[in-house]
Amino acid sequence: MARFPFPATGRIPNFQGAEQAAARAAVLPEWQSARRLKCNPDAPQRALRLRALREGKTVFMAVPRLTDERCFLRLDPARLGTRLAQAATIKGAARFGEPVTPQELGRVDLVVTGSVAVNARGARVGKGGGYSDLEFALARAAGALDARTTVLTTVHALQILKDDIPMTPHDVPVDLVVTPERVIRTQTAFAKPSGIRWRELSADQLEAMPVLRRLQVRRTAERAR
Numbered sequence: 001m002a003r004f005p006f007p008a009t010g011r012i013p014n015f016q017g018a019e020q021a022a023a024r025a026a027v028l029p030e031w032q033s034a035r036r037l038k039c040n041p042d043a044p045q046r047a048l049r050l051r052a053l054r055e056g057k058t059v060f061m062a063v064p065r066l067t068d069e070r071c072f073l074r075l076d077p078a079r080l081g082t083r084l085a086q087a088a089t090i091k092g093a094a095r096f097g098e099p100v101t102p103q104e105l106g107r108v109d110l111v112v113t114g115s116v117a118v119n120a121r122g123a124r125v126g127k128g129g130g131y132s133d134l135e136f137a138l139a140r141a142a143g144a145l146d147a148r149t150t151v152l153t154t155v156h157a158l159q160i161l162k163d164d165i166p167m168t169p170h171d172v173p174v175d176l177v178v179t180p181e182r183v184i185r186t187q188t189a190f191a192k193p194s195g196i197r198w199r200e201l202s203a204d205q206l207e208a209m210p211v212l213r214r215l216q217v218r219r220t221a222e223r224a225r
Contacts, residue, residue: 001013001015001016001156001158002014002015002016003015003016003018003043004043005043010127011042011127012040012042012043012044012045012114012115012116012126012127013044013116013156013159014042014043014044015044015155015156015158015159016156017156017179017180018043018044018045018046018047018154018180019047020180021047021154021155021178021179021180022045022047022048022051022154023047023051024178024179024180024182024183025048025152025154025176025178025183026048026051026055028152028176028178028183030110030150030152030175030176031110031152033109034057034109034110035056035057035058035109036057036058036060036105036106036107036108036109036110037052037057037058037059037060037108037109037110037111037112038059038060038061038062038072038105038108038110038111038112038135038136038139038144038145039052039059039060039061039111039112039113040061040062040112040113040114040132041061041062041064041090041093042114044114044154044155045112045114045154046088046089048112048154049061049075049088049112050084050085050088053075053077053080053084053087053088054077054084056077056078057077058074058075058076058077059074059075059088060072060073060074060075060100060105060108061073061075061090061093061097062131062135063094063099064090065129065131065208065209066131066134066135066138066208066209066211066212067208067209067210068099068210068211069101069210069211069214070099070100070101070104070211071099071101071102071135071138071209071210071211072099072100072101072102072104072105072135073093073094073097073098073099073100074097074098074099074100074104074105075087075088075093075096075097075098076098079098080096083096101142101211102138102139102141102142102144102211103142105139105142105144106144107144107145108139108144108145108149109149109150110149110150110152111136111145111149111150111151111152111172112151112152112153112154113126113132113151113152113153113172113174114126114132114153114154115153115155115159115174116159117155117159117160117161117165118153118155118159118160118161118165118174118177119160119161119162119163119164119165120160120177120184120186121164121165121186121188121189121190122173122174122175122177122186122187122188122189122190123164123165123166123167123171123173123188123190124153124165124167124171124172124173124174125165130170132172133170133171133172133193134196134209134212136151136172136192136193137170137193137195137196137197138196138211138212138215140192140193140194140195141195141196141215147191147192147194149192150175150176151172151173151174151175151176151192152174152175152176152177152178153174153176153177153178154178154179155177155178155179156179156180157179157180157181160177160179160184167190169191169193169197170193170197170200171190171193172192172193173186173188173190173191173192174186174188175187175188196212196215198216198219
């Protein structure tokens with residue numbers, strides 16, 4: 001059920017039917033009312049990014065591994081002209097997107113995330129690096145989103161597990177699971193992260209992500225006052 005890029009292991013699988021799932025997501029009221037989206041950069045959600053841009057929505061994508069202080073890329077369809085299809089790709093977003101800080105995100109109406117596996121309770125498994133969760137935490141710490149912000153994922157039906165999926169306080173649950181065939185409203189009981197969980201971050205992570213280093217310095221200075 002997976003398509004290029006191969007292998008599917010170690011990545012968000014680019015599943016067959018991703019475009020149909022995107023079309024199903026696009027008729028949901030949460031999608032139609034959203035004007036500003038944060039979306040993952042992976043291949044199976046490219047159709048959603050392109051649809052959003054064609055509908056005049058602003059799309060934010062994170063810089064891979066959050067390695068820049070301006071760790072989000074703003075894709076404004078009004079400025080992209082005829083380059084919407086290019087901008088919806090990972091390379092195109094890096095080329096045409098405007099780097100912004102979490103504080104420059106503005107209000108995010110909808111979060112689109114990729115998944116390796118989910119269940120009907122809203123639990124989710126990503127690639128394991130924790131970057132998607134950190135992106136959410138950074139945006140929340142900046143006031144760009146909150147506990148009521150809808151989180152949507154598109155997956156193949158095979159990615160929906162009947163088993164429990166362990167969730168920790170830093171994991172972001174999903175509210176909407178969309179496949180090519182159906183929509184699951186999870187009514188999840190899992191709480192969304194309230195911000196950055198500093199104690200769980202290693203020295204290596206802080207060193208590799210300038211935006212976290214800067215926020216930590218500011219946090220330490222504010223506590224010292």
